[in-house]
Amino acid sequence: MIIAIDGPSGAGKGTVAHYLAQKFNFKILDTGLIYRALAKEALQQGLTTDQQHQIIELAQRITIESTNEDGLRSEEVAAMASKIAVIPEVRAVLNDLQRAFAHADAGDFAGIILDGRDIGTVICPDADCKIYLTADQEIRALRRMQQEGNICAIKVQEMMAERDKRDSSRNTAPLNAAKDAYIIDTSHLSIDEVCQKAAYYVQKSCLPDTMSA
Template sequence: MSFVVAIDGPAASGKGTLARRLARHYGFAYLDTGSLYRAVGQAVRDAGSDPADETAALAAARALDINRINEKAIRTREAGEAASLVAVMAPVRAAILDFQRDFAANPPGGQKGAVLDGRDIGTVVCPDANVKLFVTASPEVRAHRRWLELKGSGSAVSEAQVLEDTRERDARDAGRAASPMKQAADAHLLDTTNLSIEAAFGEAVRIIDKSMS
């Protein structure tokens, strides 16, 4: 049986960096579930449609091929906004749910475990995960991290605009009817506002090792 680590939290909390590092540490498969929604949102935009159009978003979700996702294209601010719009749609989430659950139960490459990060992994996708972490940080710190990423990729967006986007996205993710972002009752909280990635990684490993023992 696959050992599953579910990591949830808002954008730029550090959950993706932590999840990738944990997957490497334990030799587990890794899935960034947010990239699936980014890919769907970007596909809708590429087709010239509105990401708020549920019919177009559902068609893109059903046609999604994880092996053809353009990582660079889905990491833009626009792709992130599109992802937030399509992710509130129950039919889109349902279309992607089975893929996520199968990945967790049957990790590719024969690995003995899987690390999935997103916003509803511990509550909806893998409610029976062996370990659940909820990674967060203050909106200001997360916005600053995201702004640095965007600045590094050549974006001219202001930090104030990124902070506004961050707060709007938090509200959408936490307030949506379908699988809202929230900490699972049995999830361990990791606040990275004043925590280095090294410290966060160390704490996560302590929690996971304890569960494995």
């Protein structure tokens, strides 16, 4: 069983993914951290986006375990991740890594949750349930600022606007909701309301026998 959760930064994907993982005993992967791990490594090596060959080589060394590294949540790393995500060869390598995780034996888990930007459209188009989270940009920027602390809200919003535009307009796997995704606008909903909506959609799609009549 595969659950796809997509949407822009700050929409609440991580919170919802972890809630669903605990509620339904699903294994979880924040796929954005794969790109961030690559971005962090590229920044540490002083690479620029013009050095695509070196970045593609780095991508081939990224593993799922790379997502556990420190320092992946900074806006600098996020911005670099968005820039290198437009490189088709990079996406091809990292897409294979994500699909391998999604289709691997779940072991004692009931299923798999992938949280990202193109899970329902590219990585797992046949996912059992697709959820797309969105929110007003100002609200998403405020959430990100609260997470990071000591960071300028205006700067965060500017960087987020640039990243949103780049992610939505790229030729390779642009950020869009799958046609059969359940869309949840989290702008004016509490965390509990968002999580409950998402859980309802998962139960409706994958576990109908558990829903009360």
